[in-house]
Amino acid sequence: MRILVIEDERKVASFIKRGLEEERYIVETAADGEAGLDLALNNHFDAIVLDVMLPKLDGYSVLGALRDNGKATPVLMLTARGTMEDRVQGLDLGADDYLAKPFHFEELAARLRSILRRSSTEKTTKLQCGDLTLDMVTHFAYRDEKEIELTTKEYALLEYLMRHKNRILSRSMIMQHVWKHNFDPESNIIDVYIKRLRSKVERPGHPSVIQSIRGVGYRIREGGALDTDEGDEEA
Secondary structure, eight states: OEEEEEOSOHHHHHHHHHHHHHTTOEEEEESSHHHHHHHHHHSOOSEEEEESSOSSSOHHHHHHHHHHTTOOOOEEEEESOOOHHHHHHHHHHTOSEEEESSOOHHHHHHHHHHHHHHTSSOOSSEEEETTEEEETTTOOEEETTEEEOOOHHHHHHHHHHHHTTTSOEEHHHHHHHHSOTTOOTTOOHHHHHHHHHHHHHOOTTSOOSEEEETTTEEEEOTTOOOOTTTOOOOO
């Protein structure tokens, strides 16, 4: 999942980014409100961590502009001012949660998981597709009750596919959600990672779970049976 962190304190932003990347998120940062708003309006993010006190445009203004533009991206606000009035202002503008500084990273991660669950049709910490399970807390996958260890990118790719199971996802959609916005569209990195992921989650004698849709992209499908009119091409 892609997270945008809008935070002007370099050490705090680095701390959050490093922690979230260890939690297998794809993270981008912005150091002021104007840059953060531009990124948020022109790219897809699954959630935003937004500081209140920002240069150029404060967090409340960023949040208000996002909601005015119809962006419903979940927002976790951070502030050194933890008064009731501050929390009420942020929540009234459309924030999904509020966390006062200083904070423990474990709490930030837990609150982020919570708002992501609330915004998703999946309300548990596990994603299921047939006998394939992805645990979003431990970041392990399981099939036939066997544990599958994933790299950060493999986890992000499998999570995106499983959140949209049975739906055909184009390479550009996968690129936008799993890789950063400056990813080279001519690269074959998506196909490479699909092949790696298949080598880990597919089982001999079982139907293919991750399917290639010729000329379009990929999907993960419950049951694993291919439609005859779509075709399958190896990554």
